Amino acid sequence: MKVIFAGTPEFAAQALDAILAAGHEVPLVLTQPDRPAGRGMALQPSPVKQRAVAAGIEVFQPLSLKDAEAHAKVAALAADVMVVAAYGLILPQAVLDLPRFGCLNIHASLLPRWRGAAPIQRALLAGDAETGVCIMQMEAGLDTGPVLLSDAFPIEGDDTTASLHDKLAALGARLIVDALARLPLPAVSQPAEGVTYAHKIEKAEALIDWSRSAAELDRHLRAFNPFPGAQARFAGQTVKLWAAKPVAGQGEIGTILSVDRDRIVVACGDGALAVSELQKAGGKRLPVQSFLAGHPLKVGDRFDLA
Incomplete structure (x- = not known):
């Protein structure tokens, strides 16, 4: 033809x-x-x-x-x-x-x-x-x-x-x-x-709302990978979250419940999100252990909610 x-x-x-x-x-x-x-x-x-x-x-x-x-x-x-x-x-x-x-x-x-x-x-x-x-x-x-x-x-x-x-x-x-x-x-x-x-994706949609369920936020991260990357705010700075899994857990929304070399667990509106790959503005995508070496996060720290 x-x-x-x-x-x-x-x-x-x-x-x-x-x-x-x-x-x-x-x-x-x-x-x-x-x-x-x-x-x-x-x-x-x-x-x-x-x-x-x-x-x-x-x-x-x-x-x-x-x-x-x-x-x-x-x-x-x-x-x-x-x-x-x-x-x-x-x-x-x-x-x-x-x-x-x-x-x-x-x-x-x-x-x-x-x-x-x-x-x-x-x-x-x-x-x-x-x-x-x-x-x-x-x-x-x-x-x-x-x-x-x-x-x-x-x-x-x-x-x-x-x-x-x-x-x-x-x-x-x-x-x-x-x-x-x-x-x-x-x-x-x-x-x-x-x-x-299916309306066009706007960059503003990438911002994470920690009051949503862990299952929703898992889909959020996957939907905005590779563009524009799901974005969280911590101490006024933008951090992109690239990989995570819903896990059991509860606490004040946006609060870090546990930290180890493989994951950072954050409380959501329902359940918790175990984050395994992050990226600081201007930096590279890093596994948790490498990210923590330059950006120490600890239990009790809280991601910005707005």
């Missing part, structure tokens, strides 16, 4: 790799403009752009797809289908209608649950038992289109956003290749019940 591909991050790049490996023709890749990143804030191409350049594919980085030039560029290719994965731009109806089989979206949730920008993090925060990928026929609404293919797997107790991302990216790559091989596929409308929205 002749496939136009639109995507930006690593999640999308894996799908592009799979489409190319399956032998499809990809004459054009759409991706977000280069963004400043790193300590020097130099402009960096997206993972999708890097893959496209390496494969010798033309890259198009418009600020919008609503102008006549962008529309004409896509229309001129007479593509069979456009595949979209975490692209970051709204596709107007005029573009959605151009390819012979329309536009297919690779979405990292079990629709209609977690439509929107941050389905992986929201599934973890909510304590969902499973997640998965849907290949969806795109329409004007936000992730409202009918589903062509889907697959699911359980969320494990130690899954983070990073680990789920990798599993979902691999699944999405497999499913889109399967879908392209079988087009046209029957489209199943999403049910009206069970709709939830």
Whole structure:
């Protein structure tokens, strides 16, 4: 098939790799403009752009797809289908209608649950038992289109956003290749019940509220790993918590109940959280023993509550 591909991050790049490996023709890749990143804030191409350049594919980085030039560029290719994965731009109806089989979206949730920008993090925060990928026929609404293919797997107790991302990216790559091989596929409308929205993650959400249960805070840490990192405040300083497990324990919320070389146990609203990896602002992620060598914490110390 002749496939136009639109995507930006690593999640999308894996799908592009799979489409190319399956032998499809990809004459054009759409991706977000280069963004400043790193300590020097130099402009960096997206993972999708890097893959496209390496494969010798033309890259198009418009600020919008609503102008006549962008529309004409896509229309001129007479593509069979456009595949979209975490692209970051709204596709107007005029573009959605151009390819012979329309536009297919690779979405990292079990629709209609977690439509929107941050389905992986929201599934973890909510304590969902499973997640998965849907290949969806795109329409004007936000992730409202009918589903062509889907697959699911359980969320494990130690899954983070990073680990789920990798599993979902691999699944999405497999499913889109399967879908392209079988087009046209029957489209199943999403049910009206069970709709939830995965709103974009804001950095302010990363702050830990010790009045919540240990089970909730465990999910909180895993959902904000790797970005932006769950944040606690101690003596006015920000400390990121990267790894923890709920354990039995009680005490004044935010208070350190025990400290040893492997963990710092902190009282929560219900139960306690045994923290095993921390990071001071500007420092490295460290296991407890190494962290304590430079930042002594003791039983009775209390994390800031606001």
